[in-house]
Amino acid sequence: MITITATLYRLVSAGMRAAILASALATITLAAPAAAEAQKNAPTILITGASTGHGLAFTEEYARLGWHVIATCRTPAKADRLNALAGKFPNVAVEQLDIVDDTQISALAEKYRGKAIDVLMNNAAINTFRFGARNFAKIDYKWFEEVLVVNVIGPMKVSEAFQEHVAASRQKKIIAMTSTGGSIAEVTVPIAIPYRASKAGLNMAMRSYSIALKAKGIIVSIIAPGTVDTEDYMNAKDPSTVPANYQTMIKGNLLAPRTAINDMIKLIDRLTLEDSGVFYEWTGRVIPW
Numbered sequence: 001m002i003t004i005t006a007t008l009y010r011l012v013s014a015g016m017r018a019a020i021l022a023s024a025l026a027t028i029t030l031a032a033p034a035a036a037e038a039q040k041n042a043p044t045i046l047i048t049g050a051s052t053g054h055g056l057a058f059t060e061e062y063a064r065l066g067w068h069v070i071a072t073c074r075t076p077a078k079a080d081r082l083n084a085l086a087g088k089f090p091n092v093a094v095e096q097l098d099i100v101d102d103t104q105i106s107a108l109a110e111k112y113r114g115k116a117i118d119v120l121m122n123n124a125a126i127n128t129f130r131f132g133a134r135n136f137a138k139i140d141y142k143w144f145e146e147v148l149v150v151n152v153i154g155p156m157k158v159s160e161a162f163q164e165h166v167a168a169s170r171q172k173k174i175i176a177m178t179s180t181g182g183s184i185a186e187v188t189v190p191i192a193i194p195y196r197a198s199k200a201g202l203n204m205a206m207r208s209y210s211i212a213l214k215a216k217g218i219i220v221s222i223i224a225p226g227t228v229d230t231e232d233y234m235n236a237k238d239p240s241t242v243p244a245n246y247q248t249m250i251k252g253n254l255l256a257p258r259t260a261i262n263d264m265i266k267l268i269d270r271l272t273l274e275d276s277g278v279f280y281e282w283t284g285r286v287i288p289w
């Protein structure tokens with residue numbers, strides 16, 4: 001690599017200038033294919049539920065790292081923020097995927113047949129603490145069913161459909177985004193029964209799946225991401241613009257900083273087969289079942 005200031009360049013002879021230019025051009029010509037090669041060899045991640053929250057934040061951070069990101073969501077036409085990210089990062093592809101729609105799952109798996117997917121991130125979920133202790137007797141069982149189907153069956157269906165893509169990759173990782181609320185050992189208050197039951201069910205499904213996939217060298221990791229401040233409200237220039245519920249969470253120290261997304265990326269990078277089937281918190285703490 002040649003570094004030369006404009007002043008120095010003016011002082012040297014014409015012959016020397018030509019040599020400098022030729023060398024610089026050669027560097028550029030060599031660097032372009034090297035960059036293209038690096039981009040071609042970059043790992044690939046498929047993320048479900050990438051239109052909002054954690055999924056959107058992971059899409060942005062993996063895109064910044066140069067990964068190929070297949071960012072899926074139910075309604076791409078309405079996913080304005082995700083589409084804006086795809087406009088900014090050419091390595092982000094937006095795809096439609098409802099994780100409980102068999103036709104869409106098969107169509108997307110078929111579209112990417114032969115493509116190695118290093119990390120499959122099952123992030124999409126019905127993420128709600130609806131139905132607290134006081135209305136325990138009023139659980140809407142249709143809703144309960146929907147939560148179980150989306151949060152437990154959806155990630156399993158997507159994982160099975162893309163298992164071969166993951167098996168063909170270098171990193172071979174399937175991630176299930178769960179919740180500390182799915183830990184039976186740590187439950188102390190009777191709230192969010194459908195959500196918690198769904199995450200406990202997801203944990204069991206993924207733990208069993210991890211045993212089945214170990215022989216294939218595929219790591220299945222169960223990670224509780226915590227309530228991450230994905231909008232970075234903690235660092236808002238004008239705190240009065242922060243929604244009231246987030247102001248309360250910030251005061252109560254109930255939010256993990258936006259950088260928790262980067263911490264989880266590092267945690268995912270470090271995973272080995274030894275970690276397969278382990279229930280992790282985003283901090284790296286192992287959560288009891």
Ligand SMILES: NC(=O)c1ccc[n+]([C@@H]2O[C@H](COP(=O)([O-])OP(=O)(O)OC[C@H]3O[C@@H](n4cnc5c(N)ncnc54)[C@H](OP(=O)(O)O)[C@@H]3O)[C@@H](O)[C@H]2O)c1
Binds near residue numbers: 054075123125
């Ligand atoms: N935020 C937290 O406090 C917290 C804490 C612990 C664990 N988690 C877990 O972290 C993950 C991400 O949560 P989040 O906070 O980012 O929640 P979020 O903002 O509500 O995002 C959930 C995403 O899932 C998508 N989704 C819902 N049903 C779907 C379906 N049938 N098919 C495809 N996509 C579907 C939603 O898409 P639409 O936009 O189309 O509805 C949305 O993009 C979830 O697994 C959640 O359980 C979150």
